[in-house]
Amino acid sequence: MAKSSSSSTTVPATVWLGRGRHLGPEAERDVRRNLIALKAAGVIDDFLDLDPIEAARSTDLFPRDESADAGPFARRLFEARWRTADSVTVRAQLTTYGPESRRAENESVTWVLAAEAERPWQASWPSPATVFWPDSDQVAWDHEKVPGVRLRTTNPLPKDDGELRRLLRECTRQNWFIHVVVHEAMTPDARGQRPITAFLPPSLRHRVVEHRATPEQALIADFAMKRELGVGLPRGGAVVLPPTPQIPGYDAERFTVRDVFLNGTEPTELLQAITQFASLPQPLPADAEQVLTRLRQSWHLLTPDEELVHARTMVTKYAKALEAMTASCDLYREAAESAHAALAEATTANNATPAPTPATAEQNTTPLKTLTKTLARFRSPNR
Known part of the structure; x- marks a missing residue:
């Protein structure tokens, strides 16, 4: 497997990372069904469905160290290999986790995903998330770790100032995603309520979380963002939030859009700002480093x-x-x-x-x- 040299503090250019929660106990069944269907259709070359304990076991032919251990709460490990339209091979691992406490009231299953290509990642390539998960609204696999936040949809900002500031801190601190806040100058119709992430290239679509501020939240959202993150929210505009710690090359003015027309048309300027932000060296979250190491050093799905x-x-x-x-x-x-x-x-x-x-x-x-x-x-x- 190809290994790219990279800084331990930034995501390598060849890597795609994702994380989320699946609501319900049948997460592995949904992954399994999707992988079987894609292999039958020739979309992916092959896949493996592994027990985490067996996957971490060391043998004489395949010696593995402690990085192969997915942890005591790991439920299942899936591997898939496919080729892009450019015939670039991609290898990916998805691991599902049960709740860390038996007292957990919800039945959500946490998942982490790491994919690596033989060349720098292209936004036009298929999203690794939809290789493992069905790209359907009927399967709720796209919930963020932050409660109440989802991919593939718009997320209304909290009305309370304290809750809003807490959400901003949680969403920008060592996060796996790009967060964008859009202010609605006026209440949009059904076409304007469509997420702007739907216009993004496939591989970028599931890396962006969209937050929406209602017309009356213009002042409170702008004040909270300036106080917590040092960036403002223009009335009827949008801003790409800086991660914490902030990355080199981020400039608030560069990633702020003054006017976003939520009428169903493609918001070209905002999409361009998101794409430019995604091209910057992204910080590697501390909990993602082990996931990437496991993908590189504990790969099982080898060709003959x-x-x-x-x-x-x-x-x-x-x-x-x-x-x-x-x-x-x-x-x-x-x-x-x-x-x-x-x-x-x-x-x-x-x-x-x-x-x-x-x-x-x-x-x-x-x-x-x-x-x-x-x-x-x-x-x-x-x-």
């Missing part, structure tokens, strides 16, 4: 050619290890033989000369010196 290459690599690795062990054993054996020879020589010399004179004592201790030097060589780490 990849399995052959991996087996040859492991054979070469073990052959070199065996060669090093053999060489080390030979060195220890040589040192031991020299030590025995020196000991035998010292014993023979001492028995043959019962009462050495002071003049000859130094000569008779020569074998002992030899033994000492030999043992010193045996203790040396280099031998």
Whole structure:
């Protein structure tokens, strides 16, 4: 699998990350059905449905470290491989998690998704989210970790100032998504209520969360955003929110749109601002680093050619290890033989000369010196 060099603080250009909550206990069934349908249609090459414990198990052929462990609350691990229109191979892992507390009242299932391509990611490529999840409003897989926030729809801002500021903090601190706030200059009709994310390219569509401020929320939303994030919300306009910590290249004026006409037409200027923001180096959330490491180092869905290459690599690795062990054993054996020879020589010399004179004592201790030097060589780490 291709691995791109990247900073540990930014998302690599080849990577797509996603996270959310599925409402209900049948999350794995929905994923399984979608993967089966896409494989039958030839959209994806293949997929795997794995038990997390078995997936993390280490073997001689596939040694795995602690990064392969998805954690005690992991329910299922899915892998899928497909090719884009440009024949670029994409590999992706989706892991589902149960609630961390048995007292949890809701039955939502948390999921995390990491996908990596062999080339830098293109917004026009299919969204990895709709490879695992059905792109249907009837399946509620698109709830954000922040309560009350969803993808693929508009999210009304809270009326209360305190709740609004709390929402802004939660949505921008080490978040996996791009958050956009749109102010409605007047109450839109059905066409204007359509999410602006529907106009985005496929791979960007499920990375953007859209918040809506009602006409009467113009002042309170603008004040709260300036106080919490240092950006304002123009009346009848929109702004792409800065993440916390803020990323290099973000300029509030650059990512603020003064006029957004919510009449069903394509908001070109706002879409351009979102696309430009998405092209900036995005901060890598702390909890996403392990997900990305697991995708890269604990991949199971190998092609026959990849399995052959991996087996040859492991054979070469073990052959070199065996060669090093053999060489080390030979060195220890040589040192031991020299030590025995020196000991035998010292014993023979001492028995043959019962009462050495002071003049000859130094000569008779020569074998002992030899033994000492030999043992010193045996203790040396280099031998």
